[in-house]
Amino acid sequence: MNGYAGKILRVNLSENRIWTEEPPASFYRRYLGGQGFIAHYLVKELPAGVDPLGPDNLLIFATGTITGVPVAGSGRSAVGCKSPLTGGYGEADVGGFFGAELKQAGYDAVVVQGKADKPVYLWIHNGEVELRSAEHLWGKTTLDTQEMIQSELNDSRVRLAMIGPGGEKLVRYACVINDLKHAAGRTGVGAVMGSKNLKAVAARGTPQVPLADADGVRELGRWMAANWKELAWGLHDTGTDGGLVDLSEFGALPTRNFQDGQFEGAEEITGSTMRDTILTDRGGCYACPIRCKRVVKVDDDEYKVNPEYGGPEYETVGAFGSNCGVDDLRAISKANEICNAYSLDTISTGMMVSFAMECYEEGLLSKERADGLELNF
Numbered sequence: 273m274n275g276y277a278g279k280i281l282r283v284n285l286s287e288n289r290i291w292t293e294e295p296p297a298s299f300y301r302r303y304l305g306g307q308g309f310i311a312h313y314l315v316k317e318l319p320a321g322v323d324p325l326g327p328d329n330l331l332i333f334a335t336g337t338i339t340g341v342p343v344a345g346s347g348r349s350a351v352g353c354k355s356p357l358t359g360g361y362g363e364a365d366v367g368g369f370f371g372a373e374l375k376q377a378g379y380d381a382v383v384v385q386g387k388a389d390k391p392v393y394l395w396i397h398n399g400e401v402e403l404r405s406a407e408h409l410w411g412k413t414t415l416d417t418q419e420m421i422q423s424e425l426n427d428s429r430v431r432l433a434m435i436g437p438g439g440e441k442l443v444r445y446a447c448v449i450n451d452l453k454h455a456a457g458r459t460g461v462g463a464v465m466g467s468k469n470l471k472a473v474a475a476r477g478t479p480q481v482p483l484a485d486a487d488g489v490r491e492l493g494r495w496m497a498a499n500w501k502e503l504a505w506g507l508h509d510t511g512t513d514g515g516l517v518d519l520s521e522f523g524a525l526p527t528r529n530f531q532d533g534q535f536e537g538a539e540e541i542t543g544s545t546m547r548d549t550i551l552t553d554r555g556g557c558y559a560c561p562i563r564c565k566r567v568v569k570v571d572d573d574e575y576k577v578n579p580e581y582g583g584p585e586y587e588t589v590g591a592f593g594s595n596c597g598v599d600d601l602r603a604i605s606k607a608n609e610i611c612n613a614y615s616l617d618t619i620s621t622g623m624m625v626s627f628a629m630e631c632y633e634e635g636l637l638s639k640e641r642a643d644g645l646e647l648n649f
């Protein structure tokens with residue numbers, strides 16, 4: 273089946289059982305990939321009324337139709353489940369390299385059910401699959417987890433989808449972090465991963481995705497390489513945070529827990545300011561020349577931010593910046609680093625902080641209950 277690995281990996285953690293399905297072409301034509309795969313398995317197999325953090329929930333890592341094909345945009349993949357945050361359909365999309373590596377390792381999707389007795393991680397390499405102990409990784413940040421798994425697998429190019437302590441402790445807005453800086457952020461997919469005692473999925477593959485028209489794909493890649501600067505220079509230059517001042521001027525920038533739409537500190541936290549101050553590099557996703565992701569470093573008396581964790585995108589700057597009344601990119605970047613290390617969704621975490629701040633200012637949350645903090649905007 274061109275464009276696909278042709279296999280779905282099934283894992284039952286309660287039974288320590290792994291098997292492979294090879295769906296017919298009609299499955300791929302009908303559901304395509306990503307959201308389609310996730311919706312299919314949730315609707316078909318999830319029992320009604322299932323506890324999102326119980327063993328019967330499914331956790332699905334799904335690649336898309338062109339994931340792993342060498343053209344821009346093909347680094348994206350999705351993670352889905354019944355959401356512990358909403359009780360409904362849960363899905364989070366993510367960039368980076370894990371999705372492409374998973375398909376190249378031999379699988380279009382991984383469907384996980386059950387709960388392991390003890391923490392484990394899944395190791396998928398060129399069609400081979402094994403469950404390995406993660407007891408020594410439980411409680412570790414994502415950076416420590418990545419370093420330890422790559423070290424024990426003796427391959428620094430292993431790509432990881434993983435959780436930190438936020439997912440382990442079942443924070444309902446915990447996310448899944450790919451490669452330290454790409455977040456499947458929304459709907460609590462990281463909490464479901466933690467509920468299954470699944471610390472990480474590690475993938476490494478070498479086979480190319482089969483293509484019906486390899487020359488056509490190469491031609492498309494060449495066209496993108498020649499034209500991306502004209503099409504998307506702004507995204508590369510100032511990132512997804514580049515339009516923040518415009519949003520503020522339109523009155524559409526989340527500010528002080530959505531009490532305002534304009535933020536007086538917008539210039540201080542916009543993408544061009546980040547570029548001119550703390551940006552040290554740009555990162556991207558598999559086969560994409562645009563490289564819209566930020567890499568920041570801070571090393572001063574007040575803040576230290578590790579560039580291994582990337583840098584904040586627009587949503588993170590909006591959540592921890594304007595919506596908390598903060599106009600300091602160093603502080604926002606520190607919050608981004610902590611969330612990526614602990615696998616917490618930066619949007620929900622920032623919104624939770626801004627909500628607490630408004631509650632504090634309205635007298636609904638006391639200083640004592642705020643652990644002695646003065647939560648003023």
Ligand code: SF4
Nearest residue numbers: 345556557560563564
């Ligand atoms: S680097 Fe940016 S533009 Fe390119 S695929 Fe990733 S998210 Fe999209």
